[in-house]
Amino acid sequence: MSFTSDTILVALELSNTLWLVGTRLPGIRKSHIYRIDAGDTDALLKLLGELQSRNQKTSKTGASIACCFEAGRDGFWIHRLLTDHNIPTHVVEPTSILVNRRAKRAKTDRLDVEGLLRVLAAYLAGDTQICSMVRVPTPDEEDGKRVHREREYLVQERTRIENRILALLATQGIRSRPSLRTWERDIAVLETGDGRKLPRHLTAELNRLRRRFCLVRELITELDAERDELLATTPPSDIVAPKVAALAGIYGVGSNFAAVLAREVFYRQFGNRKQLASYVGLTPIPHQSGSVDKDRRIGRAGNARVRKTMVQAAWLWLRYQPDSELSAWFRQRVGALKGRARRIAIVAMARKLLIALWRFTETGEIPAGAILRTA
Known part of the structure; x- marks a missing residue:
């Protein structure tokens, strides 16, 4: 049974080098796939305009466009770009799409974009269980998450560096690291478990790790101060x-x-x-x-x-x-x-x-x- 909606369906399969644009015109079951360079938004908007013009010539009636793509590395800027051009756009949660449960399935970008077209058609027809759509945050909401997310990354980096220091010392029979405040004095007199001085290159590596560790700690303190300052000087428009x-x-x-x-x-x-x-x-x-x-x-x-x-x-x-x-x-x-x-x-x-x-x-x-x- 052919699709009878008056909406032009568009699905984007995004990658680092190439975008596949799957399209399906109203009343036509067969889909068409177009290739454009990744990030070439001018070519994308031009293609969508040509689709509307082509459909208007054949059907003598204007048709709206509905677009979708999977949430991923590209974030939400494409959604905002298309929305600013009055193109309704949906961001699909990839893991929520219902798929064939056979153990072995073919995987190509072309099959993925055709699958997105089917998902979009079913969703617009009222089947909201076919997938979950992502609620796209505003730019301010998205930017407000940056401070605590960066802090989380830095805390993980701090833990990783400290574990690396402890692991290197453990290889020499040393069970605790020197104090950061008296590092230079302590590292100079530190001896291995068998009574030797620390090897020269190992000492140099430990010194570099210590500098990185101190830098990460300073950045965490800086982020904490920035978070408190933002909270104290928040504008009235920030309801969070x-x-x-x-x-x-x-x-x-x-x-x-x-x-x-x-x-x-x-x-x-x-x-x-x-x-x-x-x-x-x-x-x-x-x-x-x-x-x-x-x-x-x-x-x-x-x-x-x-x-x-x-x-x-x-x-x-x-x-x-x-x-x-x-x-x-x-x-x-x-x-x-x-x-x-x-x-x-x-x-x-x-x-x-x-x-x-x-x-x-x-x-x-x-x-x-x-x-x-x-x-």
């Missing part, structure tokens, strides 16, 4: 900044955790708590077949950065908010159990804590039994 300040006012929720939660999650609108937990990937996967009806592990299909932050925040909540209802629930559920049972319970608590903090930012409802810093 008050949520960051409110979260940071809860004892046990630090400034960085507050920024991650507000900038990554709470800037969006959620209809209910299930949507919120599903977005973060903290909801269990239901498994029902015949007489079997149970929940499996969490989906992990959401924002991994926030999911990790929430698990860390849940452990800290137990330490800094021991009298809250959430902490009491955890102690009652876990008791003296250790190991896997405790790790499973902390994930459930992270989901409850996420919902409680969301309600706090939306309605001002303080989590039961929680203590605020201002108190």
Whole structure:
């Protein structure tokens, strides 16, 4: 059955060197594939204009264009460019597309772009379960995430450098690194486990790693100062900044955790708590077949950065908010159990804590039994 919509369908398959543009005109089942250089937006806009002109000549009626591409390395600038030219554009979540479940499937860019055309046609026809569309953030919302994301990368780099220093020292039988404040003095008298001086090239490498380590620490401090300054001088148009300040006012929720939660999650609108937990990937996967009806592990299909932050925040909540209802629930559920049972319970608590903090930012409802810093 041919597609009868009056919309010109366009799908983009993006790569570093070449863009494939799949098109399907109204009433025509066969699709056409065009190749343009990656990043050549003038050629893309010219092609879309020619498609509209060609369709108008054959059908004598104007047709709108709907475009889609998969979220990936190119970000959202293409979406903003096409939207500015009045071309409705959808960003598809790649892992949400329903595919053939056979173990072996052919994979080419041409097949991918034709598959995107089918997905777009079904989505516009009303089948919203065929895939998930990404909510494209505004440029300000996207830029607001840069500080805490860069900080996360620098913290990982700091850990990697420190582990490298410790690993190099361990190869010489040394179990702890010298102090950064007295590095030069300590490294000069440091001896290996068998009583030798540190080799010359190893000492030079350690000195370079120490300089890199100190530089990363300075950059983290600089980012922390920038984050606090932005929060203190935020413009009235930034509706997320008050949520960051409110979260940071809860004892046990630090400034960085507050920024991650507000900038990554709470800037969006959620209809209910299930949507919120599903977005973060903290909801269990239901498994029902015949007489079997149970929940499996969490989906992990959401924002991994926030999911990790929430698990860390849940452990800290137990330490800094021991009298809250959430902490009491955890102690009652876990008791003296250790190991896997405790790790499973902390994930459930992270989901409850996420919902409680969301309600706090939306309605001002303080989590039961929680203590605020201002108190």
